[in-house]
Amino acid sequence: MTDTQPQSHPRGDDGRRLTPKERMTNLGIDVVLFTFGLLMILPLVLLVANAFKTPQEMLSWPPTIIPSNPTLDNFSAVLAETPLLTWIFNSLAFALCSAVAILITSTIAGYVLAKFPSKTMGAIFAVILATAIVPFEVYMIPLYFAAQSLGILNSLWGLLLGYLVMSFGIFLIRQNVIQTIPDELLEAARIDGAGEIWIFIRIVLPLLRGALGALFVLAFFQAWTAFAWPLIVATTSSSYTIEVGLALFQTGFTVDLGRLSAASAIVLVPSVVLFLILRKNFVQGMASTGLKE
Amino acid sequence: MRIRKRWLFSLLAILPVLAIFTYVRIIPIGEILRLSLHKWDILSRNKPFIGFANFIELTRDRLFHEALINTAIIAFGVLIITVPLGIALAALIHHRVKSRFSSFYETSVFIPHVVSLVPAAMAWKWIFDARLGPLNAFLSMFGVQPQAWLFDPVLSIICIIVLCSWQALGYAVLIYLVGFKTLPESLYEAARLDGATGLQSFWFLSVPMLKPISLYVSVVTLVSAFNVYAQVYVLASDAQGAPGRQVRVMVLDMLENSFRNYRVGYAASEAVVLLLIVLILTYVQFSLLRDRRTK
Amino acid sequence: MNRLANGLSAFSLLGRTALLASVFGTSLLAATSVSAQEIRVWSGYPEMAAFYEHVAEGMKDEYPDLKVSVEAIALREHEKRVALGITSGESAEVIELATTIAARYLEGGLLNTPPADVQDFVKDPANYTEFFANAASYDGTVFGVPLFRGQSALYYNTDMFAAAGLAEPPKTMADFDAYAEKLAQRDASGVPTVSGWSMRLSGGGSGIAEKFAINMWQHGDELLKPAGDGKWVSNFASDAGVATLKQYLHNLFETKVVTVEMPADADAFERGQTAMFIRESWVIGDIAAKAPDLKYATATLPRGSIVSTGQLYVKASGDKETAAWAFIKATQEPENLVWLLDNVGWLPNRTGDYSSVVATKPGFDAYVNLPAEYAFFTVPAIGPIDEIQTRSAAFLVEAYAKPELAGDDAAIKAFLETIDTEINSILEREGLLGQ
Structure with a gap:
């Protein structure tokens, strides 16, 4: 890499040739970034590697990076001993439903707040913005009692209760509607006799595709990594999400690190793959949280 | 007619x-404020009003103080690592945006932010493990004595800061990258022609111009670090025959008071304190921003 | 307290002299028809899962359609899910709870009252000593079925003892200090690599206070003193409390035989990282599973032990309730209880013949073959006990990091007085503070 790399992009942004010194600097930066990137994912790589280790190797010193006798025992043991697949399914169902719910609530509210301005709507928007900064952990306890009185603890509905709306999502969609959908377009459709619902579904939604994709990924991963809320709402093994299931599993008695790592790897791999697929959407979604401040 | 239809x-x-928003956000927030002035043990029906007694008790509750101090140290520790490192990395990645590895740089830094918290924390728990962990193995190559990372009162907090920073860094880098893309290219070109080095234009151009982004990232990082819980939960968790070291943080203390000690009102008053901290941090951010605009 | 001591020594006699297995066991199991259904069992001890599954397996013939799912997680998490589950009606049908924790739910009338046959079974002195029947009762009514108990003994590594020239386990608390000093192994710079005595210096909270209480009992007193009328007074700054903390600090900072950072407890013992420690009988099963080659022995403590009793309670209705009680009855079959002792290591509370296990596993000796004067204590079953233990643990952890307190009786007493002040204020808040 060191010998051939510099020739592949010898020109700077402005098209001028880079001096040798600049090329060296770029190479240095590449090395730094590459090393740092590897270090960032190293813990996860180690975890996956541990999943393939035998109990003896797990306890050996110094620790090995690559398993010397890779085994699948940890995977089969953990799948046999814990309802891991149920937990993954619960997490997936929770994350998907939450993302859909947030998409629906945010799109409707964002669109209405953007395109039907009035004093009332202004006030509603102000309230939504104000609650956006209140951390979930602050009102989690009263919400728990709300779920209890609805009788939806230990169920998907109970998990969802905390994740039906997202203040930031409403905000995001509202900004996007203002920026990408001109009033004239809506007026023209109305003059053509289109109903409000038709306009919303046929004109507004398609134009918001990018923002909706971003919000979907954002909401999905928010629910996927939720911890404190599922921990109190789900108290039976069959209703745990993967985060809760694993956290409780690791306090177990006969649990060894190899099995824990196997369980973790089973969870990590799909979420990393999913992220890689949705990366573009996600980056866009996350980035827009910063831009509009 | 049409106007009325649209309004309808x-x-x-x-x-x-x-309606949903009110039920799952507004009412619970109102409820937490109300509960903080009451005494309630979950089991009994009556919730006597006790004024500010919960808050007065908080002022002399040593466990709460410990939680507050630990949480603040963790939050500011994460901030101190994440923001400078985030802007520096973003600058480097932005500089090498044409490199064939640029998407690797971005993705590798960001992945820790999206993977499930618990498995990631487990990976770190093993890394920090005093007996079997690779960190001590690595340090021993330099003749450093093995450290009990998760048991030493200072080191255990550092471990949590490292874990939280590892997770928060990707977000900071991402936001900064967006910020860098908005900076005018011509300014840098001019600076370069004036003989400024890359480091100089980073320090004298990028850093000041990105101040609003820095403030935003700081507040988001601080606020989310003030709610730290899962990381502590996993790193400090102990098995029956192998005690761990508990690092008390605010969310943990809150949940313990609420669901172990059956003091929901008291836990609510802790939540209100947490809310106040977040409000103050946000306020500080806004006033700093306003300062800058009026200048 | 006396009654308890009598009850337990009676048990130990029974255990050793191989009394008749109970004849009541069989009559209790008279089949009740249970249709296809599932009951859940919640346990706070992951190693107990095997026991409950064993019991369920044994019920297959009689109840082919009954499915028992066992959910055993760490104690603190278990207690939290019980708190959340019971108050919201979303708990398991069969719940394992310590007397101290159950008190709060029984006070609120949140657990089922057993059917008459179960009540009679528990009250029958042939099955349980009065102490265990009382531990399963609230306000004179039986609510739970006694299952197992936590009782402490000393575990010591016999190889390390031999290497240090020690033939006998320590007999007095002063012995503990002297032994620990001889047993500690250090590296070149004097840092201990094997602790002479693994004391509980960190952990999830209440455990720290409980271990302190066990040591304090050896010095002659308890953390909370009864003050009549169901009221209590915090007792840390008593002579025994001072002696206990002084001993911790002596081992930590004067002889330096243990540090807060060192691996501790059963885990360390199994890996040869500590020479001795005090713990319940489940460690025997744990060592058998994880470190079968370890050379160790157990010994009784100088004065006596803590006893914490675990019962099974029911929170269910209709058919599930019937099935839950049937399951609980099955746990009390002599065969199952022998299995429990043999395979898990927790001490069954039902009177019976456990001699076969005790004979093959001499480690149990220190739990059942007790000196005549061996004295027992229990943790008071009051609502805020967990909070009291957690809060005192926070103070103790602070003290364990204060070398300046070591050897200074006045400073130790002053420190313990601050704990008393705090604990008394909790008792006062809950209306439990005596004079």
């Missing part, structure tokens, strides 16, 4: 959303 549509459309 907007109202009918937003009402259900508003």
